[in-house]
Amino acid sequence: VDYQKPRTSAVILQQYQMIHDIYVLLDDGDRRALRPFGLTMAQYRVLESLHTSHGQRLTTLSERLLRAKSTITRIIDQLERDGLVVRTADDDDRRAQRVVLTPAGADLLERARGVHQDALNVRVSAALSVPEQEQFRALLNKLHDSLVDTLDEMGQAVAP
Amino acid sequence: VDYQKPRTSAVILQQYQMIHDIYVLLDDGDRRALRPFGLTMAQYRVLESLHTSHGQRLTTLSERLLRAKSTITRIIDQLERDGLVVRTADDDDRRAQRVVLTPAGADLLERARGVHQDALNVRVSAALSVPEQEQFRALLNKLHDSLVDTLDEMGQAVAP
DNA sequence: CAAGATTGAGGAATCAATCTTT
């Protein structure tokens, strides 16, 4: 018996694999919902973030969406090529680019969001009651914030 | 006001983005923990699955790990090249391949698992108390099973 | 030098097509 190195409980391992699988399952449904609009999940999340907060920098998007800066650059390239967003110069800092949703982008987001949300709603509502959803949300929040904290302590690592 | 099309509540949307972010955050930590062993997360999960159930078919691995069959083929290629697993002929069905862990593979898994679990343990324990973890696990389980069910109803879609 | 952004190279995952066996 080893008294010195407490091993991870089976509960935690199950949790992790479960989170992983749930992510994959949700991702699978998302891709199906967004495909008719020609959007990947990453592109969709960028549009959503821009809708919430206009004129973000690429670096800000990288931090919020937990993607490498180069990934964001390429996603914006695609979206701009499709006429959904536009890069704008930053008056205060000539290094930075501000990204703005075009009318076409806002329109596409609006339509995609409807389909995406309905599909998500069906799947989650079938699984959890409203009180359970609230309870679930609270636990996710707690875990999320804690993970972000430990990430910060190690020096930003996701998007170098 | 629109009485006909109930939209998704903000709660559900927050949940989804939270799950997505948590996945990315955990994945980031995993990659750091497994890199010294030369393993990706997908490879690690294959080894784990083979340790639990010996001699699985590639198709079975594809279904359990929610990855496309071609993805599994390539992961097994890599693991076999590194001498961690071996493809074995199936006596009953000459189309099928049974995958088995080699002693080297079992050994590497053992060592990687220790580091991976400790790293995960630290991060999750810092976030949730033991009762919370148990509560969390129950909700994840419920959501997971429900998502699998709705996936099955739509005809297998993840790995065509 | 540090920060914002981009580019090239490489890995990982998927789709569609193909081959063999049932």
Added chain:
DNA sequence: AAAGATTGATTCCTCAATCTTG
């Protein structure tokens, strides 16, 4: 025809290096 598995082409993402500006 259908199932198990593989291959080729393509997309997505990341890392490391680079360019410009603060």
